[in-house]
Amino acid sequence: MEMKGLDYVVLNQGNAQLTELYRAxxxxxxxxxxxDTLSKAGFVAxxxxxxxxxxxxxxxxxxxxxxxIVLFGSTASLCADRNYQETIQDKDNYYPSPALxxxxxxxxxxxxxxxxxxxxxxxxxxxxxxxxxxxMAFHLACAFQDSVTESILAGWVDSRMNxxxxxxxxxxxxxxxxxxxxxxxxxxxxxxxxxx
Amino acid sequence: MEEMILKLKQEIIEVLNLExxxxxxxxxxxxxxxxGLGLDSIDALELIVLMEKNYGIKLQDPAKGKEIFxxxxxxxxxxxxNRTR
Numbered sequence: 622m623e624m625k626g627l628d629y630v631v632l633n634q635g636n637a638q639l640t641e642l643y644r645a646x647x648x649x650x651x652x653x654x655x656x657d658t659l660s661k662a663g664f665v666a667x668x669x670x671x672x673x674x675x676x677x678x679x680x681x682x683x684x685x686x687x688x689x690i691v692l693f694g695s696t697a698s699l700c701a702d703r704n705y706q707e708t709i710q711d712k713d714n715y716y717p718s719p720a721l722x723x724x725x726x727x728x729x730x731x732x733x734x735x736x737x738x739x740x741x742x743x744x745x746x747x748x749x750x751x752x753x754x755x756x757m758a759f760h761l762a763c764a765f766q767d768s769v770t771e772s773i774l775a776g777w778v779d780s781r782m783n784x785x786x787x788x789x790x791x792x793x794x795x796x797x798x799x800x801x802x803x804x805x806x807x808x809x810x811x812x813x814x815x816x817x
Numbered sequence: 818m819e820e821m822i823l824k825l826k827q828e829i830i831e832v833l834n835l836e837x838x839x840x841x842x843x844x845x846x847x848x849x850x851x852x853g854l855g856l857d858s859i860d861a862l863e864l865i866v867l868m869e870k871n872y873g874i875k876l877q878d879p880a881k882g883k884e885i886f887x888x889x890x891x892x893x894x895x896x897x898x899n900r901t902r
Contacts, residue, residue: 720862
């Protein structure tokens with residue numbers, strides 16, 4: 622079966638770029654400024670991807686049940702963990718920040734994207750040592766095994782430090798995952814672009 | 818009091834990352850939660866931390882926050898009367 626390549630977005634050039642992209646292309650979601658770098662990177666990449674493919678966003682009470690979100694990364698929420706740790710490091714200046722604490726889980730980024738788009742499908746975040754196309758294709762294929770999921774927002778989102786991140790985001794449709802090897806090949810092409 | 822209100826607004830903007838809001842955008846009598854600044858429950862917790870960190874006010878009963886965070890004027894008045902630093 623002839624299948625076209627996956628549409629995708631790659632970003633990896635510093636936190637200032639995320640804010641610039643937000644202001645230039647999104648601008649209607651002030652919660653962006655409260656997010657940690659991992660969520661900002663995932664959020665902006667997902668927004669740019671959805672614009673690129675021209676997908677209409679749900680409004681009001683509409684929601685999409687059959688879109689899952691499956692993301693991968695190597696350092697998970699380590700960056701947010703460090704930022705939070707700083708608020709509790711000094712016993713004489715011990716003021717745990719609730720706003721930083723809420724991001725000390727990597728799957729929060731999947732929630733931010735799901736809330737924005739009214740998607741109510743499955744969400745998950747896997748920790749891999751590095752972007753591994755075969756592993757990712759396997760987990761994505763597994764995510765289609767339920768009776769609901771028709772498409773997945775998938776990607777690699779990683780943030781080692783506040784100003785250092787790497788993200789790609791793509792949409793996988795059920796037919797893309799029917800041949801796991803072929804899907805791995807397509808993901809590898811995106812990973813090559815990510816690592817350039 | 819005016820100086821205190823301006824300082825408080827600046828602190829709130831900074832701690833809650835209200836990037837696109839300036840002190841003059843915040844109405845002194847408008848509700849901070851709900852329709853006003855659209856703050857959420859995590860923001861409420863951050864405001865409690867702000868009061869403790871910057872003004873030495875430890876809220877023993879978090880439910881009291883609902884009354885204290887009614888508006889900038891109410892919050893500034895409470896801080897003025899209860900601050901320990």
